[in-house]
Amino acid sequence: MGRKTSILLTVWIGFFVFTFPAGAQDEQWLQYHSEREANRMMPDMQSSTQNAVTDKPEGVKLPEFKTQKPYFVRWTTPMVASGGLWIALDRSSEQGKPDLLYIDSNANGHLDDEEIVKAYQTEQYYTYFGPVKVVFDTEDGPVTYHLNLRFMDYNDLNRRMYIYSGGWYEGEITVAGKKKYCVLIDHNANGTFNDKSLQSGQCDRIQIDRKDRQEGPWVGNYIQLDGVFYNLEVSRDGAFVKLAKAEDMKFGTIRVPETITELAAGGENGLFTFQPDKGVGKLPTGKYRVDHWQIDRKDEKGTSWTLQGTYLNERGDFEITEGAEASLEIGEPVTASLSVRLNGENYEFSKSLKGPLGEYVSLSASGREINNLWKMKAGNEEGTYEKLYPIPDQ
Incomplete structure (x- = not known):
């Protein structure tokens, strides 16, 4: 829903609340912000990475480039009917860096009517652009969105664009009569703010009353606040959210080894983190993927020592059904392995720590990750050389 519409509706909703009891599903409007350093301000923002090509896109009208070899990138977004917008990169001089950018900002499928965007920073292999404005034409009117872009030009095999969201929504909302602050983030940088998925990287993020602005819960069907489950609805363009206390929810149980002290699992229902009671926890019915476990x-x-398992991918998938119990064999035993590789005349060593499902396991003490716990003693047969080396992660 477009922001022009939101201004009018906010006034109307305010009058409605004053006159009648507010419905639990009222739209609560947020304000849009854009910044060049948005991805540093908001740790929940990840990039969409696209390889650059030299082939001119078919059917796209192009501007007159300054150089003979422009690059082209297609940003994927469901906010336009074609499924994506074309980006072109040019140079101020034939031998210079790709420091000029064209983007189909009006989503008409062409680049010949676009203004040049100049890089604000250039480095040996990178050029930076943004925030670059694009406008989506929706049923409710135009919607503005911004992108921050980092182009890497290393060699012919390593030439790609890192595309970040350059904007986010935030503002005060009311939950159960209490004022809370809400931040909404397009985590996967595809132009929408209501993505739900079994995959962490494809879910958008919502933070409510989080002052640290660290990674927040996934956007999903539900969100748990102050121990209460709420139905969550997020508008596609991020302009508003709706929250209503969830009624008639169906639950099932998940059983894990009793040594597990924390389990986080997510899916289209959202992300839920809890402490199992003697290895048993309760979740709303649906499909989930383990985000992390902790001992x-x-x-x-x-x-205090902590083992944490992450990056389980599909190996950590499970389904919760009403009145039934699912089980996961996660946690211990943890297996340490050493890899040795000959690189020219030198040997390279690395270690890995894996859980039962092949997940990556980290070890921390008193909240600090231990990176130099594993060491290797190397020596020659003659006994004239001996040295102790820290072993890096794989």
């Missing part, structure tokens, strides 16, 4: 212990000196 916490203390040694005889009182030092």
Whole structure:
């Protein structure tokens, strides 16, 4: 829904609330912001990476380029009927960096009517653009969106565009009569703010009353606030959210080893983090993927140690059905392995720590990750050389 419409509706809703009891599903409007450093301000923003090509896109009217070899990138977005917008990169001089950019900002399928966007920063292999404005034509009117772009030109095999969202929504909302601050982020940089998925990278993010602005819950069917489940609805363009206390929810149970002290699982229902009680937890019915598991212990000196497993991918998938119990064999045992590779005349060593499902496992003590715990002693047969080396992660 476009922002021009939102201004008018906000006034109408305010009058409605004053006159009648507010419905739980009222649209709560947020304000749009854009910044060049948006992805640094909002850790929840990841990039969409697209390879650059030299073949001219078919059927696209192009501007007169300054050089003979422009590059082309297609940004994928469901906000336009064609499924994406073309971007072209040119140079101020034939031997210079790709420091000029054209983007189909009006989504008409062509680039010949676009103004040049100049890079604000150039480095040896990178050029930076943004925030670059694009306008989507929707049923409710035009919607403005911004992109921040980083182009890498290393060689013919490594030439790609990193595309980040350059904007986000935030503002005050009301939940159960209490004022809370909401931040809405287009995590996968595809132009929409209501993506739900089993895959973490394809879910957008919503933060409610989080001052640190670290990674927040996934956008999903539900969100849990102050121990209460709410139905969550996010407008496609991010302009508003709706929250209503969830009624008649169906739950099932998940069983994990009793050593697991924390489990986070997500899907289209959202992301839920909880502490299993003797290995058992409760989740709304639906399909999930383990985001991470955690085991916490203390040694005889009182030092807190934590094992955390992440990056399970489809190996951590499970389904919760009403009245039934799903189970996962995660956590221990954890297996450490050493890899040795000959690179020219030198040997390279690396270690990995994996869980039962092949997930990456990290170890931390008192909240700090341990990176130099594993060491290797190397020596020659003659005994004239001996040295202790830290082993890096794989």
